[in-house]
Amino acid sequence: SQKIEQNSEALNIQEGKTATLTCNYTNYSPAYLQWYRQDPGRGPVFLLLIRENEKEKRKERLKVTFDTTLKQSLFHITASQPADSATYLCALDTLNDYKLSFGAGTTVTVRA
Amino acid sequence: DTGVSQNPRHKITKRGQNVTFRCDPISEHNRLYWYRQTLGQGPEFLTYFQNEAQLEKSRLLSDRFSAERPKGSFSTLEIQRTEQGDSAMYLCASSRPGTNNSPLHFGNGTRLTVT
Helix, strand or coil: CCEEEECCCCEEEECCCCEEEEEEEECCCCCEEEEEEECCCCCCEEEEEEECCCCEEEECCEEEEEECCCCEEEEEECCCCHHHCEEEEEEEECCCCCCEEECCCEEEEEEC | CCCCEEECCEEEECCCCCEEEEEECCCCCCEEEEEEECCCCCCEEEEEEECCEEEEECCCCCCCEEEECHHHCCEEEEECCCCHHHCEEEEEEEECCCCCCCCCEECCCEEEEEC
């Protein structure tokens, strides 16, 4: 069956450190992968998209890698700040490119 | 870009009652999606519209659920004879026409509690 697995444990890190989140998938062949941020009581907000032929993508303090051999994406927040505290979701396309499947998310807490 | 708007933000209802939620997408977006999210889980796809046409409905969606998008503008999601298992956050999202892989723009959801 298809699965998308993100870090099962919440991540607690010190301000200034790098947070690294994982997204592993099984029985998908995604053409692209997206990362979203979700704050409590709010809808997800799009952060980054990476295509299957791209190894790495950056946006400000965020970096995403995509390894289709390992079936894994890594999401890095560098120089983390308390304002980065949120739940981060990865999402894959399915056979139909308009429909995304989401992982359960990883909650990150950055301590000042 | 005024964002995706959902109403109401919260709905508490008794089991067996019908509820209807509304979503107003970003005006130039022709694609509209409904997702459901429960605590500790990611959003789960329910249904998808391109303009006014409902192109897919998840097998998870029982026939108590119906969605419409008249004239390809706002959308409504109705749940008939609500059950306690329907308690969740119902999220609406829209995306731009023309390109595949367009990011989804989500509203802040309607939180449904069925007592």
